[in-house]
Amino acid sequence: xxxxxxxxxxxxxxxxxxxxxxxxRNAKIWxxxxxxxxxxxxxxxxxxxxxxxxxxxxxxxxxEIAKDISGFGGPVPLKMYISEEKVLRIELLSNAxxxxxxxxxxxxGLLSKWDGVRLTDIGSEKVDAVSGATMTSSAIISTVKRVxxxxxxxxxxxxxxxxxxxxSVIAILVILSGVILAFLxxxxxxARTILLILNVCVLGFWCGSFLSLSLLINWFSNGINLTVxxxxxxLLLSAIILPLFGKKNNYCxxxxxxxxxxxxxxxxTHKKVSVPNRIEKSLSYLRDIILYTILALNWIGVxxxxxxxxxxxxxxxxxxxxxxxxxGALFLILSFFINRPYCRYICPTGSLIRFSQQTNK
Numbered sequence: 001x002x003x004x005x006x007x008x009x010x011x012x013x014x015x016x017x018x019x020x021x022x023x024x025r026n027a028k029i030w031x032x033x034x035x036x037x038x039x040x041x042x043x044x045x046x047x048x049x050x051x052x053x054x055x056x057x058x059x060x061x062x063x064e065i066a067k068d069i070s071g072f073g074g075p076v077p078l079k080m081y082i083s084e085e086k087v088l089r090i091e092l093l094s095n096a097x098x099x100x101x102x103x104x105x106x107x108x109g110l111l112s113k114w115d116g117v118r119l120t121d122i123g124s125e126k127v128d129a130v131s132g133a134t135m136t137s138s139a140i141i142s143t144v145k146r147v148x149x150x151x152x153x154x155x156x157x158x159x160x161x162x163x164x165x166x167x168s169v170i171a172i173l174v175i176l177s178g179v180i181l182a183f184l185x186x187x188x189x190x191a192r193t194i195l196l197i198l199n200v201c202v203l204g205f206w207c208g209s210f211l212s213l214s215l216l217i218n219w220f221s222n223g224i225n226l227t228v229x230x231x232x233x234x235l236l237l238s239a240i241i242l243p244l245f246g247k248k249n250n251y252c253x254x255x256x257x258x259x260x261x262x263x264x265x266x267x268x269t270h271k272k273v274s275v276p277n278r279i280e281k282s283l284s285y286l287r288d289i290i291l292y293t294i295l296a297l298n299w300i301g302v303x304x305x306x307x308x309x310x311x312x313x314x315x316x317x318x319x320x321x322x323x324x325x326x327x328g329a330l331f332l333i334l335s336f337f338i339n340r341p342y343c344r345y346i347c348p349t350g351s352l353i354r355f356s357q358q359t360n361k
Contacts, residue, residue: 007243010356015220021298022220030223058082058154062147063093069146071139073097078111078140080147087114087122090144101133110137114144122148164230171207171231174198178254179238182247193267196260204257204315207231211239211251212349213294213307239353248357252343252350258312258328259343259350265335273337283345291348291355310349311342 023029063077073096081088090111092102105111108130117125123145130137164172174195181187181195203209209231216236224233239251252259266272275283297303313320314328331342343350 004244007357010358011240014352014356017295017299018216019220021295022217024298024301025217025304026221028221030220056083057088058151060147060151060154061093062143065150066143066146069139069142071095071097071136072101072133076136076139076143078143078147080144080151082119082151085119087117087119087148090114092140097136101136104133105130105137105140110140119148119152167207168231171202171209172234174202175231175234175238175255178250179242182242182250182254183245193264195254196264199255199257199260200264203231203235203255204261208316209235210257210312210315211235211353212310212312213352214310216349217298217307243357249350249354251353252347256343256350257315258347259340261332262335262340262342265332266339269336271337272339275338287345287347287351288355290346291351294348310347312349 019029058081060080060082061077062080063075066077067075069075076095076097077093079091079093081090092111095102110127110130113127114122114125127141129141177195177198181191211232215232219229226233235251235255238255242250294303294306297306309321309324309327311324311328311331314324317325320328331346334341338344
């Protein structure tokens with residue numbers, strides 16, 4: 001029980017520290033701007049989303065989120081009524097536009113052009129500005145598109161059970177396989193090799209799902225969208241919960257695609273480089289030094305981009321930087337001669353996980 005309490009305390013301390021970094025980096029906590037937490041707007045006109053009515057209709061108010069979009073006389077706020085992810089109707093709110101311009105907009109039926117249109121199609125929907133009221137109608141069109149983007153995000157957050165794709169289902173099965181293998185008393189070398197291959201192919205190259213400092217900071221800043229991040233969230237859940245059952249470092253040993261790739265490379269050759277104990281110990285300290293340096297720099301508000309250079313993003317090779325790709329390739333080559341060199345000597349995410357699981361006095 002004492003170790004469990006220490007572990008929970010460590011998790012809370014790490015989470016709090018990561019939260020302060022997230023605030024420094026993006027000035028947001030779980031998707032809410034810090035300024036709004038300090039001085040929340042409680043008026044109806046300032047509320048972006050109004051609760052569903054008895055008919056299940058969602059209402060979005062553009063007053064605050066589109067106040068920078070101006071027509072001829074200023075912003076043109078509106079309310080968008082949505083049901084089943086489609087626009088029911090759009091209403092204009094009080095504004096400072098010239099009545100003649102508004103009349104022209106209304107007479108051309110601009111507001112009704114989005115009736116029945118799915119939120120996902122609004123961005124690509126071709127709606128022309130009204131001749132004779134160009135500034136006013138252009139402001140309305142831009143406002144509608146912005147509200148639609150906000151509404152889509154809200155609908156995603158309101159989903160209780162994310163819709164699972166085939167890719168997600170297979171990834172979840174791979175994660176469950178790793179959990180089961182971690183609890184087996186007798187370890188099968190064949191089963192472990194198969195798991196390592198699945199981790200690399202499914203979690204790594206196919207899904208691009210892994211834990212990293214960048215991901216964790218982003219979640220603290222913007223919240224977790226389970227519709228698009230269910231697989232990495234389950235990886236995090238496994239990393240947090242399994243140590244309570246005595247399975248420390250289970251993420252690094254049974255789930256991490258980068259660790260799995262290095263271990264597979266190590267299995268391909270029997271020629272290994274023996275690292276002297278003194279150098280091994282020094283290199284193990286290097287991993288912690290790298291983590292503390294990154295966290296310290298981010299905590300004081302500098303070097304935010306450093307967290308984006310962990311080698312995990314090499315699995316997303318179409319989007320990864322050249323530096324990450326080269327670094328990943330170098331550590332993969334080293335893995336043929338040294339077991340898991342990146343995990344043992346560099347990985348800041350692994351070091352953070354190990355730090356949170358330290359329960360000994």
